[in-house]
Amino acid sequence: MTLGEWLEEATRELEPAVQAAARPEAEQLAARVLGGETEALAPERELDGRAVRRLRDLVSRRVAGVPLGHLTGVAGFAGLELVVGPGVFVPRAHSELVLEAGLRAVAGVVAPEVVDLCSGSGAIALALAHRRPDARAQAVEFDPVAADFARRNAARRAALGDTAIVVHEGGVTGAGRLTGLDGQAALVLANPPFMPEQAEVSDEFGRYQPRQAIFGGADGLWVVRQVVAAATGLLRPGGTLVLEHGHLHGATVPALLRGTGQFTEVTCHPDQDGWPLYTVAVRAEGGPAAS
Template identity: 50%
Template sequence: MEAGRLPLRVAIAEAERVLGEAGVASPRVDAELIAAHVLGVERGRLVLVPLVDRQVVDAIGRLVTRRAQRVPLQHLTGGAPFGPITVEVGPGVFVPRPETELLVEWGLAALRGVVAPLVVDLCTGSGALALALASARPDATVHAVELDASALAWARRNADRRAAAGDTPIVLHAGDVADPNLLAELEGRVDLLVCNPPYVPAGTVVPPEVAKHDPARAVFGGPDGLEVIRQVVGCAARLLRPGGALAVEHDDTQGESVPALLSARRVLTEVTDHPDLAGRPRFATARRG
């Protein structure tokens, strides 16, 4: 062993132990991702770094301490991978979840054969959905709407960063889905409308990472979790063109209630609910007739 250098595997094992005792759901994965972030390498290449300096071990330890306090991993690394992109996140914005990538896949499939589609993302948060769709479909015009000023600032930051890199820009709007005039200029023209709204019923116990760090207004959707979704459904019925598609994420307790809301709008057809990879109800889709 080189003088002054320490085995990385020992540092990761200790990080896993600390995170496991703190109740972190995936202690080994988080420990490796923190180590990879500190070293500036991909997680899969950690095996190529057998020894590290004491300063690296100390830096890993500092981040592990914060993660053990249930600060979201994405806040510590500064980014949340989402489909083909990574968005910057931090205090004041909801951290996008991997399961929402299934909604993106469905939306892209719905756009097959549509040239230069018009897309709207409501409750955009960090801009993840809008930017992932724009990245996959550079010919699309993507509008993203957010009510919260802090979240909108994160979305603008992510949009500007990707535009500076030469990627397709998106159009950001400060707006409320409850506004009957929201995006009035797009009425009857939208090919795809997507939304990951606040949908957790008020009073639901959520993990510390959510309770302490995700903005409550981005998580909770009123007593039944459907307050914002009701507004989204009405907005979609107004904005979609005939044949246009809608996809909205929901709580795993809403696999019947959200499709029922969609079916109650006579202009919306082909209502279907979709499970996530764990088989739980996750998002509902429809077409405008």
């Protein structure tokens, strides 16, 4: 079998599961097994039996719902290649909109202090540091496996010349103590777990992505509430919170933020398909202290 023939086979098998991404994902799996970059794949290359078996096994696992990043060991986010694997949430392209909103919020701020809560692999903090070398970014992640991936990615990006970020292993509720930024941050970003415990999700998110990165209590807001409280303490007056919450919370999260009396300019924003994705809120001037 040639590589070109295998790519056609793999694309057909992947299409029901990943739709338009089938061919690119097949190419990424091939590059993982054969080495090199996807652009250098030669369709006429003859594959031996061992390679074909490995490639078909990867396709079967992907169709079953295993995240692509857990199969390849890497994930792309906002132009960066990050190390990922079992035990850490694979960043999604949707979250690049959260990053862009954060960048807009601090466009006029020199050397902004930035905190990325529920950082996972460190994707958002690292992409922001790449785009804003003057920013001082800190990432907070409670899960030790995910925090280790974040530290590895931070070291890789620093070695490539990006501004170093600081990764803290700890919970959201201790973010002020960990970062030392109570009342000083210009920007807080967060992609917390926000799915209700009983929500029906695909196998990729229900079985293979780390559960603690997906589900946020009975109503999905357990960690979200912690993020709001932490951001209230971290942000300086006029600072911005950008909080990803998905389509189920397009009304509840903005209402939660308005109900604190500590945020203004609360606006919900959609993803690429028009579904609610994240909310932006500004820390009120002279707002009451966080409890």
